[in-house]
Amino acid sequence: MSDVWNTLVHGTVAARDVVWDLANVDTVRLGVTGLSGAGKTVFLVSLISNLLALVRGTGAVDSLPRFRKTLTDESGQLRLLDVKIESAGPSRVPRFAFEAFRATLAQPERPAWPVGTDKPAQIVLRLTLKARSTLGRWKDTFLGPRIVRLELFDYPGEWLLDLPLLEQSYQDWSAETLRLLNEEPRAALSVAFRAFLGALSPGAPADDRTAEHGFELYRDALRRCRREAELRWLQPGRFLTPGPWGDVPLHHFFPWTDAPGPLPGTLARQLHERFEAYKREIRETFFEPYFSAFDRQVVLVDVLGALFAGCTAFDDTSRALGRIGASYAKQLSGGWLFGRKIQHVAFVATKADYVDDLQRPHLQAMLEKMVESAPGAHGNALGRSFHFVSSLRCTSDANAPAKDGVVTRVVMGTKLGEEHQRAFYPGIVPAGDVPAVFWTKPFFVLPKLRPPLLQPGDASPVDHINLDSLLVDLIGDAL
Ligand SMILES: Nc1nc2c(ncn2[C@@H]2O[C@H](COP(=O)(O)OP(=O)(O)O)[C@@H](O)[C@H]2O)c(=O)[nH]1
Ligand SMILES: [Mg+2]
Numbered sequence: 001m002s003d004v005w006n007t008l009v010h011g012t013v014a015a016r017d018v019v020w021d022l023a024n025v026d027t028v029r030l031g032v033t034g035l036s037g038a039g040k041t042v043f044l045v046s047l048i049s050n051l052l053a054l055v056r057g058t059g060a061v062d063s064l065p066r067f068r069k070t071l072t073d074e075s076g077q078l079r080l081l082d083v084k085i086e087s088a089g090p091s092r093v094p095r096f097a098f099e100a101f102r103a104t105l106a107q108p109e110r111p112a113w114p115v116g117t118d119k120p121a122q123i124v125l126r127l128t129l130k131a132r133s134t135l136g137r138w139k140d141t142f143l144g145p146r147i148v149r150l151e152l153f154d155y156p157g158e159w160l161l162d163l164p165l166l167e168q169s170y171q172d173w174s175a176e177t178l179r180l181l182n183e184e185p186r187a188a189l190s191v192a193f194r195a196f197l198g199a200l201s202p203g204a205p206a207d208d209r210t211a212e213h214g215f216e217l218y219r220d221a222l223r224r225c226r227r228e229a230e231l232r233w234l235q236p237g238r239f240l241t242p243g244p245w246g247d248v249p250l251h252h253f254f255p256w257t258d259a260p261g262p263l264p265g266t267l268a269r270q271l272h273e274r275f276e277a278y279k280r281e282i283r284e285t286f287f288e289p290y291f292s293a294f295d296r297q298v299v300l301v302d303v304l305g306a307l308f309a310g311c312t313a314f315d316d317t318s319r320a321l322g323r324i325g326a327s328y329a330k331q332l333s334g335g336w337l338f339g340r341k342i343q344h345v346a347f348v349a350t351k352a353d354y355v356d357d358l359q360r361p362h363l364q365a366m367l368e369k370m371v372e373s374a375p376g377a378h379g380n381a382l383g384r385s386f387h388f389v390s391s392l393r394c395t396s397d398a399n400a401p402a403k404d405g406v407v408t409r410v411v412m413g414t415k416l417g418e419e420h421q422r423a424f425y426p427g428i429v430p431a432g433d434v435p436a437v438f439w440t441k442p443f444f445v446l447p448k449l450r451p452p453l454l455q456p457g458d459a460s461p462v463d464h465i466n467l468d469s470l471l472v473d474l475i476g477d478a479l
Contacts, residue, residue: 023139027149028478029293034300035157035232035320036241039350039391041114043300044123044154045101046391046467051083051125052459063461066468070476073130080479081145082128093290096123096154099458105392106454113416113451118241120155120290129479148479153290157299158234158241161320162282163327165235170262170275174255177235181221181255185229185312190221193254202258206270211252215239218254230313232306233320236278245285250277296344296474299324303349303363303370307429308446311439321347321367322374328384346385346474347371352465353390354426354446356409357397360465362431363388369432385473390465394449395424416448 034040050063055078062068071080088095101114127148131137140146165173178197181190196217204210219239225231226240234240239251253274262269306317328345349363368386395411400423410423426446430438452463 024143025147025149026478027151028475029151029153029295030475031291031294031297032152032154032300033157033160033297034350035302035317036116036118037305038157038300038302040154040300041101041117042105043298043348043350043389043391044096044152045098045105045114046462046464047152047471048085048098048123048125049102049458049460049462050464050467051127052085053461054078055080055083056459063464064468064471067471067476068468070472071129071479073132077130079130079132080127081130082126084126084128086124086126086149088122088124091122093120093122093153096121096152098123102454102458105451106456108453111451111453113448118156118158119243120153122151122153125150125152127479150475153294155286155290156237156241156243157324158237159243159282159286160237160299160324160327161233161235162237163287164323166279166283166287170272171257173235173275174257177255178257180233186221186225186231189224189228190218193217193221197254197256197258200256200258200267202268203263204267206265206267208249208252210267211254211270211274212249214254214256215252229316230306230309231316232313233316233323236282238278238282245281250274250281253278294342295478297328297342297346298470298474299328299345299347300350301347301367301370302351303367304351304354304426304429305446306370307366307434308426311434314434318370318373321370322372325371326374342383344383344385344474346387346470348386348470349388351390351446352388353393353395353411353413354424354449355429356411358409359429360388362429365431366429366434387466387470387473389467389470391462391467392451393463393465394451398423400425414450416450418450 032040032044053063054068068078071078073079085098104112104114127150129146129148131140131146136146168176180186181194187194193214196214200210200214222234222240225234236251238245242251251274253271256268256271262272301317301321306314309317325347328342331342347367349367352360352363355363364386367388371386395413398410398412400408400410408425410425412421413424414421427441428438454460454462
């Protein structure tokens with residue numbers, strides 16, 4: 001407010017703009033997250049392309065019919081007059097490279113998926129809207145149509161795994177982490193780290209080299225858990241996804257329970273202090289300046305990927321999602337943690353084009369079970385929704401030739417690197433709890449599919465499944 005006040009007092013030309021902004025510009029901050037590979041980049045490319053296409057497209061393809069409907073007035077006209085990408089301004093956060101990602105996908109000869117990144121990025125869309133109500137339209141004649149700035153912020157879901165950690169002491173976190181590390185498959189993947197812990201003497205003196213060595217062994221164990229067992233409940237989040245902060249001495253700690261108490265001058269005290277410093281650091285550099293500013297969030301989940309990675313990987317992803325779900329439930333039910341109430345969290349099962357139309361709702365049911373798997377995750381369900389989406393649809397639904405008179409639904413797609421389309425049947429998706437019998441069949445890695453050919457130009461629409469319904473639930477009320 002003080003900026004606004006200063007500008008007014010000095011009576012500069014900018015004052016008019018500030019007043020106009022206050023009266024006519026709303027900002028919606030949308031966090032888009034998900035564990036790596038969940039589909040954040042592709043989701044944002046599709047969202048931006050389809051929103052641009054809504055006002056700038058040729059009109060030949062109406063790619064967001066349900067969203068368009070909520071933005072249409074009584075006379076049948078679209079209230080959305082314009083969509084623009086705003087200049088990044090002096091932002092500290094890297095700009096989401098929409099045009100480059102889209103160009104990669106749209107290469108005419110060899111469409112390719114954008115390469116993965118694990119750093120946050122931001123892009124702002126400026127939506128110009130005709131008012132909904134008569135009163136609003138009266139205001140429009142004086143001030144011009146309303147502007148909604150849609151701030152889109154892409155950040156690694158791995159950092160959300162630190163939300164529960166913020167509430168834990170070093171002792172509690174260590175005890176919980178080591179309990180899990182002693183169970184398979186973590187135990188086999190953390191032999192070196194556990195041997196290191198076993199050799200530490202409880203009263204060992206504080207020492208940077210020991211702290212760093214222990215950290216490296218612990219991080220190696222986390223990396224192996226991720227790579228070899230596809231586990232997802234791996235804390236602290238920044239050990240695997242450091243983002244712009246890199247590998248700093250602040251990270252040089254590891255879980256340890258054998259030390260009696262954090263006496264001054266001991267390694268135990270040093271680890272304890274670094275853990276507390278890590279908590280402060282993630283609060284100050286991410287949760288308070290960014291996370292707490294989101295009005296709404298989308299949590300993308302590769303449910304199929306987790307399911308086909310096998311029972312242990314699936315349970316671990318459920319554990320991670322359950323803990324995230326419980327943190328959000330607390331936040332939804334009352335300004336917890338950062339003093340700001342988030343308005344809506346949408347959990348979205350992505351890549352729904354891998355399964356046929358009859359099974360897609362199962363993805364959503366399964367996601368709901370996963371998110372609600374932790375104690376406290378039910379919480380206040382207000383402001384929370386579940387969806388299935390394919391941001392960039394690579395398949396079409398079809399009937400496989402009937403066998404014994406029974407028709408099987410399949411999807412038709414092309415494997416990346418292949419030329420020809422084929423029928424593709426990834427198997428049955430259970431709706432909700434996964435019965436034990438499901439895990440008796442062999443698992444496979446979902447092959448990457450060839451992205452569809454896109455029309456040139458940033459504002460041409462992108463084929464998707466359900467993106468429009470998600471948009472209606474997520475931001476419809478703000479427009
Ligand atoms: N078939 C299909 N694959 C998708 C879709 N969205 C994402 N993918 C795949 O998932 C991979 C990871 O997506 P990306 O957006 O980079 O994930 P991020 O790490 O969360 O940003 C992509 O390279 C694609 O292979 C989709 O809607 N359909
Ligand atoms: Mg990405």
